[in-house]
Amino acid sequence: MGDMDLGIPMPTASLDVVFAEATPEQAIIFRKLNSDSWSKPLTLAQYMEAGELLSHTELARNGSIKFWVLHKKSDPLEVVAGCETVRKTVFIREPRLPGTTDAEKPVSIEETTAFGVASVFTNPNYRRLGMANFLLRKLQEVMDKQSAACSVLYSDIGKLYYTNMGWNVFPHQEASLTLLNEGKKLDPESCCTIKTRWLALDEIRQLCDLDIADLKQRLQNCPADGKIHLAFSPNFAQLEQQFAAEETFLKLHMNTEVERRGATTLDGKSWITWVHKHKRQRLVVLRIVTTSPESEARRVEHIWALLNAAVAEASLTGLKSVIVWNPDEATTSGIKATSNAYENDIKVVFTERDGSIPSFRWQKDLNTSNTVWDDNYYYCWC
Structure with a gap:
């Protein structure tokens, strides 16, 4: 995410810029500005x-997606520069010291x-003037005032730039x-005894609730390790946004539709969701969910079966x-296990x-060293 707007910032007052939520007209201008970088292979x-x-998805309709600009x-x-924000739901479990019992400190989520934060972009006419830095500092002020517990972005320009602005790198x-x-x-059923079937879009909302x-x-069951544990909600609106982006690209560029959004075991206890990234010719897994496994070995078998379905979908x-x-x-x-089963067909x-x-x-740049981000998977991406 983002474009390279590095260098030594000049005083922003010399450009007399204003930070604001984008008007509809400014949002269109911003999208046209970044099209050279991000539109391919689509035409303008x-x-x-x-x-x-994409403005008709559940997230867009309920006001969870906003565009911000410097003008x-x-x-x-x-x-001059712009970005977008996507409102998310996050679950946070406060730290519990080792040895703490539920009676001493009940677990609450x-x-x-x-x-x-996504689509950080600077108008090429104003690059290397620190405009993206100024934009994001102003955005941090807005997010903090709105009582957002935290924010996340996905850097495509290395680790240093955003780390220096308070967004610390997590496992990748x-x-x-x-x-x-x-x-x-x-x-998908040639190697594993656990059988699966494909998932359609209309089945996924109920699975998200589960x-x-x-x-x-x-x-709640995380160990008492003295750390804050958090996870972003895998609600349907978040997954739908990724499905919609995939579907829109396929419709406009390839004149085709998505048939299979994932797969589930026949007992309905485990499932996988994915998106097709045809630009890079990849099937990217959003989430793998295993509920109520009888044992860890059984959980592995379910994951194996679901990954068999994923590699089959990629081949199809x-x-x-x-x-x-x-x-x-x-x-x-x-x-x-999938690699071993398809040893002549797959390289891992x-x-x-x-x-x-x-x-x-964290809000107001609180320290992240004591933070564990659970389920740090692709469904969180924006």
């Missing part, structure tokens, strides 16, 4: 149409507001399951790899990403 007309289509005081239509590992035999269709209940319970849609962010121990075991690599680096800031 398609890119603008995509923005209009010249003398000319409000001269947009706070449900509150957070923001995702990923597993890549690359398909080796182009054109070969993989069978997911949220399970996530809250897991946060002409994608070259499946991507999983920050796999935990059980997911890593499931990935390795675990690495640290150098893009989309999750960067987290």
Whole structure:
């Protein structure tokens, strides 16, 4: 996320700029300005149409997505820099010291507001003047006044720039399951005894409700380690935004639709959701959810079955790899089981990403060293 607007800032007063929530006209100007960087392979007309289509999602309709700009005081239509924010829900469990019992300090999960920051962009005519820095400082003031507990952004310009502004880097590992035999269709049920079926969009809202209940319970059950534990809510509105972006791209660029949004085990206790990223020819996993596993070994088997479905979906849609962010121990075991089962068809690599680096800031720049971000997966991305 973001463009390179580094260098030594000059006094912003010399440009006489104003920070404000964008008017509809300014938002259109901002989108046109960033189209050269982000629209490809869509045409400008398609890119603008995509923005209009995405304005009808649940998040957009309820006012959770806002655009912010710096503009010249003398000319409000001269947009100098801009960004967008997405209001999110976050669950926070306060720290409990080792040895603390529920009787001494009952576990409570706070449900509150957070923001995702995205699409930071500076008008090329005003680069290397510190405009993005000034924009984000003003945005931090707004977010803090609105009592947002925290904010997150995903850096594509390295770790240093946003860290210096208070957004600290959190784990950014990923597993890549690359398909080796182009054109070969993989069978999701050829290797694992646990059977799965595909998921359609109209099934996912109910699964999100089950997911949220399970996530809250897991946060309550986190060990008393003296740390703050948090997780962003995997509610339907957040997932729908990613599905809508995928669907809009496919409609405009490829004149096709998405059939399968994920897969579930036949018992309905575990499921996986994903998005197709055709620009980079990847299937990216949003979440893998396993509720009420009988044992950790059984959980691994469920994950294995769901990943089999994911690699099969990649092969069916002409994608070259499946991507999983920050796999935990059980997911890593499931990935390795998938690799072993398809040893001639899949190559697995675990690495640290150098893009989309999750960067987290507490309200008013509170320290993050005692913070654990649970379920730091792609569904959080914005």
